[in-house]
Structures are given as C-alpha cells and as structure tokens.
Amino acid sequence: TVVVLDFGAQYSQLIARRVRxxxxxxxxxxxxxxxxxxxxxxxxGIIFSGGPASVSAEGSPRPDAAIxxxxxxxxxxxxxxxVLSVQNGGSVQRPEKREYGFADLQLLGKDSVLLRGISENSxxxxxxxxxxxxxxxxxxxxxxxxxxxxxxxxxxxxxFYGVQxxxxxxxxxxxxxxLSNFVLTVCKAATDWDMGSFVNTAIEDIRxxxxxxxxxxxxxxxxxxxxxxxxxxxxxxDQLVCVxxxxxxxxxxxxxxxxxxxxxxxxxxxxxxxxxxxxxxxxHGVSEPEAKRKIIGKLFVDTFYNEARxxxxxxxxxxxxxxxxVIESKSPSGGPSAxxxxxxxxxxxxxxxKWELLEPLRELFKDEVRQLGxxxxxxxxxxxxxxxxxxxxxxxxxxxITKERLDTLRDVDAIxxxxxxxxxxxxxxxxxxxxxxxxxxxxxxGDERTYEEVCSLRAVTSEDAMTADWFRFPPEVLQRAxxxxxxxxxxxxxxxxxxxxxxxxxxxxx
Ligand code: XMP
Numbered sequence: 001t002v003v004v005l006d007f008g009a010q011y012s013q014l015i016a017r018r019v020r021x022x023x024x025x026x027x028x029x030x031x032x033x034x035x036x037x038x039x040x041x042x043x044x045g046i047i048f049s050g051g052p053a054s055v056s057a058e059g060s061p062r063p064d065a066a067i068x069x070x071x072x073x074x075x076x077x078x079x080x081x082x083v084l085s086v087q088n089g090g091s092v093q094r095p096e097k098r099e100y101g102f103a104d105l106q107l108l109g110k111d112s113v114l115l116r117g118i119s120e121n122s123x124x125x126x127x128x129x130x131x132x133x134x135x136x137x138x139x140x141x142x143x144x145x146x147x148x149x150x151x152x153x154x155x156x157x158x159x160f161y162g163v164q165x166x167x168x169x170x171x172x173x174x175x176x177x178x179l180s181n182f183v184l185t186v187c188k189a190a191t192d193w194d195m196g197s198f199v200n201t202a203i204e205d206i207r208x209x210x211x212x213x214x215x216x217x218x219x220x221x222x223x224x225x226x227x228x229x230x231x232x233x234x235x236x237x238d239q240l241v242c243v244x245x246x247x248x249x250x251x252x253x254x255x256x257x258x259x260x261x262x263x264x265x266x267x268x269x270x271x272x273x274x275x276x277x278x279x280x281x282x283x284h285g286v287s288e289p290e291a292k293r294k295i296i297g298k299l300f301v302d303t304f305y306n307e308a309r310x311x312x313x314x315x316x317x318x319x320x321x322x323x324x325x326v327i328e329s330k331s332p333s334g335g336p337s338a339x340x341x342x343x344x345x346x347x348x349x350x351x352x353x354k355w356e357l358l359e360p361l362r363e364l365f366k367d368e369v370r371q372l373g374x375x376x377x378x379x380x381x382x383x384x385x386x387x388x389x390x391x392x393x394x395x396x397x398x399x400x401i402t403k404e405r406l407d408t409l410r411d412v413d414a415i416x417x418x419x420x421x422x423x424x425x426x427x428x429x430x431x432x433x434x435x436x437x438x439x440x441x442x443x444x445x446g447d448e449r450t451y452e453e454v455c456s457l458r459a460v461t462s463e464d465a466m467t468a469d470w471f472r473f474p475p476e477v478l479q480r481a482x483x484x485x486x487x488x489x490x491x492x493x494x495x496x497x498x499x500x501x502x503x504x505x506x507x508x509x510x
Contacts, residue, residue: 001024001025001026001027001041001042001043001044001189002019002024002025002026002043002044002045002046002047002183002187002189003026003027003028003029003038003041003043003045003046003047004016004019004026004027004028004029004046004047004049005029005030005031005033005046005047005048005049005063005080006028006029006030006031006049006051007031007048007049007050007051007053007061007079007080007083008049008051008052008053008061009049009050009051009052009077009078009079010050011049011050011077011166011168011169012028012049013028013323013363013365014168014169015047015049015077015168015179016028016363017168017365017368018167018168018175018176018179019047019179019183020193020368021176022179022180022183022184022189022191023191023192023193023194024044024183024184024189024190024191024193025192025193025197025201026193027041028363029041031048031051031061031062031063032061032063033063033064034064034066035064035065035066035067035069035070036066038064038067038070038072039070043072044072044073044183044187044188044189044190045072045073045074045075045182045183045186045187045189046067046072046073046074046075047074047075047076047077047080047182048063048074048075048076048077048079048080048081048083048084049077049078049079049080050077050078050079050080050127050128050166051078051079051080052079053079054094054129054130055079055082055083055086055092055130056092056093056094056130061083062083062087063083063087065087068087068088068158068160072159073159073160073161073182073186073187074159074160074161075114075161075162075163075179075182075186076160076161076162076163077162077163077166077167077168078127078128078163078164078165078166079128079130080162081132081153081162081163081164082128082130082132082162084160084162085132085135085136085139085150085153085162088136088138088139088155088160089136089137090132090133090134090135090136090139091132091133091134092130092131092132092133093130093131093133094129094130094131095130095131097147098128098129099126099127099128099131099147099148100126100127100128101125101126101127102123102124102125102126102171103123103124103125103126103145103146103147103148103151103165104121104122104123104124104145104146105118105120105121105122105123105124105143105144105145105151105152105165106120106121106143106144106145107120107142107143108141108142108143108144110140110142112142112143112152112154112156113156113181113185113186114142114152114154114161114163114178114181114182114186115142115143115152115178115181116177116181116185117174117177117181118174118177118178119174122172122173122174123171123172123173124145124151124163124165124166124167124172124173124175125165125166125169125171125172125175126145126147126148126164126165126166127166128164131148131150131164132150132153132162132164133150135150135153136155138155138157138158139153139154139155139160140153140154140155141153142154143163145164145165148164150164151163151164151165152164159186161182161186163178167179195368195371195372195375196375198372199231199234199372199375199376202231202235202360203231203234203235204235205360206231206232206235206236206358206360207235207236209316209358210235210236210239210315210316210358212239213239213313213315213316214239214240214241214311214312214313214314214315214316215232215236215239215240215241215314215315215316215317215318215358216240216241216242216243216308216311216314216316216317216318216355217229217232217240217241217242217243217317217318217319218242218243218244218245218304218317218319219242219243219244219258219262219270220244220388220390221244221250221251221254221257221258221382221385221388222320222385222387222388223320223369223370223373223378223382223383223384223385224320224321224322224361224369225319225320226261226262226320226373226378226382227320227361227369227372227373227376227378227383228318228319228320228359228360228361229242229262229268229318229320230266230268230373230376230377230378231360231361231372231376232318232358232360233266233268234376238269240268240269240318241269241270241271241311241312241314242262242268242269242270242271243270243271243273243304243307243308243311244258244259244262244270244271244272244273245273245275245300245303245304245307246272246273246274246275246276247275247276247279247296247299247300247303247392247394248275248276248277248279248280248403248406249279249296249391249392249393249394249397249401249406250392250393251388251392251393251410251413251414252410252411252413252414253414255272257381257382258270259272261378261379261382265377271307271310271311273303273304273306273307275299275303276403278299278303279296279299279394280401280402280403282295282299283295283296283394283401284401285400286400286401287399287400287438289395289510292391292394292395292401292510293391293394293395293510296390296391296392296394297390297391300390314355315355315356316355316356316357316358317355317356317357317358318357318358318359318360319357319358319359320359320361320369321359321361321362322361322362322364322365322366322369323361323362323363323364323365324365324366324464370383370384384426384427386426386429386430386431386432386433387430387431387465389508393406393409393410393413395508395509395510396409396413396433396434396435396436396508396509396510397409397435397436398435398436398437398438398509398510399436399437399438400438404491405436405453408436408453408489408490408491408492409434409435409436409455411485411488411489412434412436412455412457412485412489412492413433413434415481415484415485415488415489416432416433416434416457416481416485417432419477419480419481419484420432420459420477420481423473423474423477425471425473425477428461428471429459429460429461429471430460430461430462430465430468431459431460431462431465431468431507432457432458432459432460432471433457433458433459433507433508434455434456434457434458435455435456435458435498435509436453436454436455436492437453437454437455437456437496439453439454440452440453440454441454441493441494442493443486443493443494445486445493450493451493452491452492452493452494453491453492453493453494454492454493454494454495454496455485455492455494455495455496456495456496456497456498456509457478457481457495457496457497457498458470458497458498458507458509459471459473460501460502460507462502462507465507467501467502467503468501468502468507469501469502470498470499470500470501473497478497481495482495
C-alpha cells in the first residue's frame with residue numbers, strides 16, 4: 001500500500017489513481033491520521049498531497065510529526081513538500097510572484113533516484129503561492145526551475161522527497177516516471193493491485209458496512225448505477241433491491257435491456273415501475289423546456305419513493321457516484337478543501353426515509369468504472385454507453401411530447417447510433433443524440449408530396465461535458481444515417497446535422 005495523506009487537494013484522488021496505474025494499492029486518508037494508525041496500515045510509502053492552505057498561515061494543516069520517525073519513505077507534493085520542509089526545520093514564504101502553469105525542470109547534476117530517467121528541461125506543471133526559502137538540514141536540492149530554486153528536494157538517507165510541481169497531472173510530461181521512481185524504486189511497493197483486487201476489497205467494505213441490512217439502488221440504465229448495483233449484489237446478494245423507473249422517455253429497447261441484464265443475467269431483485277402513462281399524462285400539452293424538466297424530475301422522485309416504500313425495510317441508498325462527481329463538492333476523505341459546487345444525484349430525500357448513502361465507486365474515475373464493469377461481466381454495450389440525461393427523450397422531443405413522437409424519435413436515435421457503431425466511431429464520440437423538432441417540412445417520396453417531421457442529429461466530443469465540439473463525421477456516415485432515417489422511419493422526411501459547439505449551444509437541445 002501507498003497511502004496518500006490528503007491535505008485537501010483537488011488532486012488527491014488523481015495521485016491515488018496514478019499509483020493504481022502502477023498496479024500498487026493506494027488509499028487516501030485525512031492528514032489528521034495519527035502516526036500510530038498509519039503504522040498499523042503498514043504502508044510502503046506515504047505521499048503528502050497538495051492543498052489550498054498556506055503553510056505560513058496560522059492553523060494550517062500539519063500531519064502528526066511522529067510520522068517522520070516511522071522509517072517510511074515520504075513524497076511531498078506542492079503543499080506536501082512545504083509541510084515536509086517546515087516540519088523538518090526548513091522555511092517557507094509567500095514570494096511576490098505566485099507561480100501557475102508550466103515550467104522547465106533543471107536537473108542539478110546529482111544522482112537522485114526520484115529523478116532517474118527524467119530529461120533536462122522536462123516540462124512540469126506548477127500551481128503554488130508559497131515557496132520554500134530554506135531547506136532542512138540533511139536535505140539537498142536536486143531540481144529547480146527559473147522561479148523556484150527548491151523545486152525538488154530530498155533527504156536520500158531518510159527517503160524523504162519533495163516536489164513543488166504536480167507530477168500527478170498530465171501536464172507534467174514525465175510526472176508518471178517520477179511517481180513510478182518513488183513508488184516502485186524508493187518504496188519498492190508490491191505491484192499486485194488490479195481491478196480484481198478492487199472488487200475483493202470493495203466487497204469486504206460493503207459487507208462490513210451493510211451487515212444484514214437492506215440496500216436500495218436506483219438503476220438508470222447508465223454505466224455508473226449498473227456497475228454499483230452489480231458490485232453490491234456480489235457483496236450482499238438479495239439484501240440488494242433495485243428500482244428501475246420506466247418514465248416512457250427511454251431509448252429504444254432500454255427498458256427491456258435493463259430487465260434482461262439485471263433480472264436474467266445477474267438474478268438481482270428488480271422492481272420495475274412502468275410509469276409511462278403517468279409521465280405522458282403529466283407532460284401532456286407541455287412544451288416549455290424548464291416546465292418539462294420540473295414535471296419529469298418531480299414525478300420521478302415520487303415514483304421512485306413509492307417503489308422504495310414497497311421494497312421493505314431499507315437502511316442504505318446506493319448510488320453510482322464517481323470521484324469526478326465528488327471532487328468539486330468536497331475533499332473525498334473529509335479533508336479541508338474548499339467547497340466549489342454541491343452535487344447531488346437524488347434530489348431531496350423525503351424526511352421519513354432515513355437512509356445512509358452507500359457509494360462504492362466514489363474513488364474511481366469513469367474509465368476505471370468501465371474497466372470494473374467489464375471485470376464484473378456487464379455487457380460491453382452497457383459499459384461503454386454514452387451519457388444520457390435524467391429527463392431522457394423528454395428534452396430531445398422538442399415541442400410537445402406524445403407517445404407517437406417519442407416512438408418516432410426512438411427509431412431515429414436507434415438508426416443514428418447503429419450507423420455510428422457500424423462506422424466504428426462510437427467510442428470516439430462523447431455523446432451522440434437525435435432530436436425531433438417542432439417543425440414540419442415538405443418533401444417528395446416516390447411521386448408523392450410529403451409534409452412530415454424534421455429531426456436533427458448531434459454528436460459531440462468533450463472531456464467533461466462542460467465544453468464540447470461537434471464531431472466531424474466522414475460524410476458517408478451522415479449520408480447513410482440520413483437515407484435510412486427517411487426510408488425507415490415513417491413520419492420523418494428531413495434530417496439535419498447540428499454543428500454548434502458548446503458554448504454557445506448546450507449538448508442537449510432543452
Ligand atoms: P448540457 O445540455 O447542459 O448537458 O450541455 C451536459 C451533459 O449533461 C447531461 N444532462 C443531464 N444529465 N440530468 C442528467 O443526469 C439532467 O437533467 C441533464 N441535463 C443534461 C447531458 O446529456 C450532457 O451529457
């Protein structure tokens with residue numbers, strides 16, 4: 001194990017993830033952990049994360065100083081480097097110029113295990129206000145940058161290392177090498193961690209947390225809740241009850257797929273709520289996007305909790321919350337990082353339901369969850385699925401929502417996705433979708449005049465859905481999708497391709 005001591009960094013989990021990429025088990029703990037507790041974890045190494053505080057500020061986070069006597073190698077990153085310096089007798093100051101962004105790392109010609117294989121002027125990514133002004137006795141400087149004389153410091157005898165930059169972010173060109181030098185060469189950590197071992201640890205955690213109580217999990221058809229459910233089911237079997245609400249706004253075949261996978265393949269207790277009629281009636285005559293969203297959101301919550309009340313005595317609500325969902329709300333280990341955005345997946349729990357949250361995927365990134373899904377045997381189609389909004393086709397059926405229009409949209413969407421898959425482009429696209437527009441157009445089919453609906457196709461690339469660019473299809477793919485849609489979907493005679501980026505457009509139309 002390599003333990004990451006969390007000082008409230010946005011990047012703590014990224015550090016842990018980089019360690020996992022080296023096949024070494026990594027765990028994040030709050031910086032307040034005692035040296036004694038740490039010792040019992042028997043880590044091969046300790047990484048001090050960065051953090052938003054200034055070491056020179058009063059009351060800034062400090063780890064138990066007895067950690068330095070455990071004889072365990074330490075790597076301090078950014079704030080971690082500064083804490084390491086100060087607690088061992090160095091000093092830190094806030095210089096006039098803060099340093100953010102790229103810098104070139106100059107090696108000082110010393111033989112440092114940490115810097116083995118690193119090139120002169122390797123690009124590193126800095127983000128700090130304070131800087132080390134003098135290093136502790138017994139330490140030496142092995143790397144510097146133009147603005148920061150003490151960029152890499154070490155006490156090789158004690159195996160204490162510190163770097164002012166962030167080796168865990170991709171912007172630091174050789175950051176992975178530095179972490180690997182620390183974890184594998186300095187700490188000699190065992191490389192025996194993989195997704196299989198994650199599953200085993202997670203199962204133990206779930207069992208010990210849940211005991212003989214019952215867990216409820218809402219399935220959406222998306223990858224996160226699916227993986228969470230299957231993992232929890234492996235741990236506690238029939239103590240898990242899943243609820244799936246068919247709101248009538250799902251994609252073609254989705255409700256059937258969810259039932260088949262969870263009921264037939266995994267034998268999971270699944271309560272399927274067919275609420276299509278209720279949603280269609282509530283949405284009747286409503287075209288305004290925010291009004292639609294509110295109706296769908298409220299009815300979903302009502303339906304979900306009605307189902308929950310029928311599920312017996314429930315103690316836990318399972319959610320497929322991932323690390324990126326948590327990263328902006330608070331520091332994952334309960335550490336001191338600033339609240340940037342509150343995030344919630346299930347809006348407003350009713351007061352009478354006192355459930356504890358069970359979130360077994362909180363430490364993972366999306367690609368790790370996909371890998372985990374494969375490990376648990378989920379179908380590839382489900383594991384790699386594009387994101388789909390909670391309000392579903394409701395926000396893609398622009399204008400009035402009727403069963404007929406939804407069915408038309410489902411057919412259009414299925415053909416578009418099918419052509420994307422056939423062209424081998426599905427995984428190059430963040431999200432692909434079709435909208436049905438509230439306009440009709442004149443066309444000609446055979447010798448007949450037609451006057452039918454218009455659909456718009458959209459595919460975007462994105463890192464995080466905050467910004468997006470439209471996907472450049474080879475024209476043949478659009479051509480095939482267009483002619484199939486007009487030929488196979490009755491009621492549609494015109495196909496548009498949306499070339500709006502985000503911003504100014506959003507990914508969804510409503
Ligand atoms: P926009 O349209 O805001 O979408 O650019 C960004 C991403 O969020 C998805 N989305 C939603 N997801 N509930 C969700 O769970 C929603 O109400 C919702 N609205 C949009 C959208 O599909 C895209 O991935």
